Amino acid sequence: MNxxxxxxxGGPRRVGQVKEVTSLTNPIIKDIKALSLKKHRDxxxxxxxxxxxxxxxAQELGWTIRTxxxxxAGRGKPAVEQAAARTVASGGLVLEVSExxxxxxxxxxxxxxxSAVFEQRWAPLSSFRPKSDETYVxxxxxxxxxxxxxxxxxxxxxxxSGIILVxxxxxxxxxxxxxxxxxxxxxxxxxxxxLSEFLDWKKKADARIVATHLAGAVDYRTIDYKSKxxxxxxxxxxxxxxxxxAKAADQLARIPQQGxxxxxxxxxxxxxxxxxxxxxxxxxxxx
Ligand code: SAM
Numbered sequence: 001m002n003x004x005x006x007x008x009x010g011g012p013r014r015v016g017q018v019k020e021v022t023s024l025t026n027p028i029i030k031d032i033k034a035l036s037l038k039k040h041r042d043x044x045x046x047x048x049x050x051x052x053x054x055x056x057x058a059q060e061l062g063w064t065i066r067t068x069x070x071x072x073a074g075r076g077k078p079a080v081e082q083a084a085a086r087t088v089a090s091g092g093l094v095l096e097v098s099e100x101x102x103x104x105x106x107x108x109x110x111x112x113x114x115s116a117v118f119e120q121r122w123a124p125l126s127s128f129r130p131k132s133d134e135t136y137v138x139x140x141x142x143x144x145x146x147x148x149x150x151x152x153x154x155x156x157x158x159x160x161s162g163i164i165l166v167x168x169x170x171x172x173x174x175x176x177x178x179x180x181x182x183x184x185x186x187x188x189x190x191x192x193x194x195l196s197e198f199l200d201w202k203k204k205a206d207a208r209i210v211a212t213h214l215a216g217a218v219d220y221r222t223i224d225y226k227s228k229x230x231x232x233x234x235x236x237x238x239x240x241x242x243x244x245x246a247k248a249a250d251q252l253a254r255i256p257q258q259g260x261x262x263x264x265x266x267x268x269x270x271x272x273x274x275x276x277x278x279x280x281x282x283x284x285x286x287x
Contacts, residue, residue, distance in 0.1 A: 148169070
């Protein structure tokens, strides 16, 4: 998406004014709708997220909004006005749109009152320097947007310090993943790495790589999660971990199962591992 600003007639305008849009063919709306495609998210390095609470939380965490969109029902609501004022103050654009336009942007029949176009944020892998008491998650070629969103949400809830996306993964900034994170996307640092970049990082990081594997020899409850920071390495939904990653691990952990299921769902297995690793380190606050 380009960074043009338009009047209702499509002409250029100054940044920082609230603009009313009712037409589905408005060029700014077309640009926002194009964010449903990865190509456009990659080009513009932006993404769409929905919900007033999420927008407020993201602003508080320092995320930059390029365009804040609210439907007419939001006009005059103090929280919406405040989010709009913050967007304008940081040079963003604010749109007041009809329900129909909001529905078409978010592809929902009953859209939320507020959505926003945010700048994407990636942490450099080198900024992940595991310290004692920290737990990271590394995901090998995660494919399913719902799984990735659920893992980001769970990692946030368990107190993990960051997630590394290894290899060719689903896009964390797709609408489906963003929805599944329930706002945790804004709180959880994400880095990406090729397999070899991850292996190089692993050599330098003073961390224990605990890879989960159906053929793992070690019961996940018996692992030492305390003497070093832990990186939980999780395999692809279909094929599990490739040998190269499994060999690089310090331990291959297994979650014992009963019944007929071959394996656990990736997000479920990650949750089990995360809460076990964190349990060894601290007593999680019961909220
Ligand atoms: N067919 C795949 C295989 O053979 O590995 C199943 C992959 S499973 C759906 C996705 C990932 O979840 C696995 O690679 C592993 O990281 C983790 N996982 C699922 N169940 C597990 C278990 N019982 N023990 C350890 N890891 C498990």
